[in-house]
Amino acid sequence: MPAARSARRYWLVKSEPDSFSFHDLLAAKGRTTCWDGVRNYQARNTMRDDMKKGDLVFFYHSSTDPAAIVGIAEVTREAYPDHTALDPADSHFDPKSKAESPTWWMVDLKAVTTLAQPITLAQLRGVKGLEKMVLLQKGSRLSVQPVSGKEWEIITLL
DNA sequence: GCCAACGTTGGC
């Protein structure tokens, strides 16, 4: 038997809906996609080291009006190498990444729930208890980020 | 479209 897993953790991923929307995730095979193309080390570390199968993820639409959390997804596969970094034809190609020692990693995400009503960024900014949420920090642009258990509870109860 | 904030790169 594997050791008892630690408590489920919570995350938030950003996507520009013009590139890949929550609707696109719902339409994907198995409602699942690999979260490729992340090229930020902090976000990479989160995916490679911290996101575990069964963790839940807010799916956030950025650079759109209004920016908002639109759905919930689940981690269904833990970190594996991001193949797009090794493909010269891919826009996310990174010549410094090697197959034998990948620089970039990704997880699989599966759509779980569409929010009946998107929760907008402006709305989140007014919610007590979310003052320290990474998403709401000035200048925050991390595309894969942690959400505390308390923050998750507050938001899902809105 | 603007631009502030941020991460990365590269010269020194």
Place this chain on the structure above:
DNA sequence: GCCAACGTTGGC
């Protein structure tokens, strides 16, 4: 190791 220059993110 510093830091200016650059490219990107993402709200507005």
